[in-house]
Amino acid sequence: MGHISERESELPDTVVNKLLCIVAENKDVISLSLGEPDFTTPKPLLDYAKKVIDKSTHYSPTAGYSELKEAIAKKLRKENKIKCEPDNIIAGTGSQELFMAGFSSALDVTEEVVLPSPCYLAYIPQIELVNGIPKLFQLKEEDNWNINSDELKKIIDKKKTKVILINTPSNPTGNVLDRKLLEEVADIAVENDLYIFADEAYEKLIYDKKHVSIGSFNGMEDYVVTFQTFSKSYAMCGFRLGYACGPKKLIEAMTKVSHYITLAPPSLSQLIGIKALSLPQIYIEKMRKEYDRRRKYIVKRLNEIGLKTATPNGAFYAFSNIKPFAQNSYKFANSLLTKQKVAVVPGTEFGKYGEGYIRFSYATDLKLIEKGLDKIEKFLKR
Ligand SMILES: Cc1ncc(COP(=O)(O)O)c(C=O)c1O
The missing domain is CATH 3.90.1150.10 (Aspartate Aminotransferase, domain 1)
Incomplete structure (x- = not known):
């Protein structure tokens, strides 16, 4: 038909x-x-994959193996200074799946995500797929592609906006948001009681600057969902493994959604992910x-x-x-x-x-x- x-x-x-x-x-x-x-x-990970492939034939829990969630929480506490426990973590089939689970869990129909443009190409269609509204604020070349926090404030709708999405380092601009700007964004989120979805897929690929996680700011663990991935840092795109760290209630909701989308991230990839987190930098x-x-x-x-x-x-x-x-x-x-x-x-x-x-x-x-x-x-x- x-x-x-x-x-x-x-x-x-x-x-x-x-x-x-x-x-x-x-x-x-x-x-x-x-x-x-x-x-x-990296070769040690590929060698390890060959060794553990026989142990990878079953589903894992939806949010990922406990050992992986523990290793991720340890990494986020140590490297990103984010207060978290394994209960705050969900592993997914790439961070892309987790954005979908995140939008689905945070938005009711016609509720809004405020996000920068130019931005990573999956966000807008994903928000629309869950019948949310992507509300764009313009990043400008003359601002070096930085967020203008006054513009951001202006487009928030007290009733409808539920999420501010940021991406640092940014795809496509390569811009890295500095601490002061992130503090302004954090204040705006707290004032308006909004989640911040912080896409940090490229956190390790940074030059002449330092990556700052907005989720590490005092009290922000209640507002921020940090999305990271093994795809870019470990050149593991094909293994499809990412994770998110956020408030426990939202992570539980995302886990429910994720169960119906992918059931669980690939078991083999999770075992390699655990190993990756123990590799020297x-x-x-x-x-x-x-x-x-x-x-x-x-x-x-x-x-x-x-x-x-x-x-x-x-x-x-x-x-x-x-x-x-x-x-x-x-x-x-x-x-x-x-x-x-x-x-x-x-x-x-x-x-x-x-x-x-x-x-x-x-x-x-x-x-x-x-x-x-x-x-x-x-x-x-x-
Ligand atoms: C900014 C950004 N976020 C998320 C993703 C998705 O990454 P993955 O699903 O492989 O974790 C990408 C992929 O290119 C990206 O550029």
């Missing part, structure tokens, strides 16, 4: 998914588009240093060729202004792909305020980045 729900029909088709297919099928395309580490998972540090080397190169080169780019202090993205060359970022990206076989992501993938910008990923070998930028330079001079 072919009926597709209105809700589903209105979901945007992600350009990123199309790019994944194009890049996989066309070996001559240089991809500066993808949001996943080009590194493989050097494995992450090696990857971070290499990203940093690429970051310095790509930002300098993009600015030299006329694509104005603020220096990102986190993640592995550069977000560049293409307005002197084109007004429509989708057409720009499409034309670059067709003419020079370089894949990049149009800013509109990250919400309406991303128009006029392009996201470049430097989770790609430096030699390819150099080659890609030569081609982009040629493309701009056409």
Whole structure:
């Protein structure tokens, strides 16, 4: 009968998914588009996976094995200074699943999440899938992509807003929010009795700055849900393992939802996650240093060729202004792909305020980045 729900029909088709297919099928395309580490998972973890695969054939509890939740709570207390116990933790099939469980648990129909744009592409469709309302506040290049807390205050609706969502380090801008700004956001949440969903997927990939977890501020453990993941820090995207830490009542609700979505995160991934949390930091540090080397190169080169780019202090993205060359970022990206076989992501993938910008990923070998930028330079001079 072919009926597709209105809700589903209105979901945007992600350009990123199309790019994944194009890049996989066309070996001559240089991809500066993808949001996943080009590194493989550290070898000790892969070796360990082979050893424990026989122990991974059963479901785990929905929120994850106790040993994993204990290791995560210990990590969050030690590294992020967040007050928490295993009861405050839920592990999920990537942090992406947990955002869905979080929105579903925190929002009734037509209640709002206030969130920045440009922002990670999954938030808006996920909020809409649970019939909530995403209310965007604009991040601006001239503010170095920082949150303007006055703007944030203005768009909160006393009755309807339930969640403020922040993402630091940010995908797509690479911006890292500093302590003072986070304190302002925390005050706004407390004044209005709102949850803060803090997406810290890239907390370990940080350059010349320090990552601060808003959940570590005094008393904020009652308001903040911190989302982190093994995907980026440990190059474990394919294992699909993330976690959230928050107020116990909300975590229990998220666990209920999660049970009906995925039942439980993959058992093998959880065993590897426990092992990952005991690895020396050097494995992450090696990857971070290499990203940093690429970051310095790509930002300098993009600015030299006329694509104005603020220096990102986190993640592995550069977000560049293409307005002197084109007004429509989708057409720009499409034309670059067709003419020079370089894949990049149009800013509109990250919400309406991303128009006029392009996201470049430097989770790609430096030699390819150099080659890609030569081609982009040629493309701009056409
Ligand atoms: C900002 C941000 N949050 C969350 C995710 C989802 O990560 P995962 O589901 O692999 O934990 C991503 C993935 O790219 C991301 O960029």
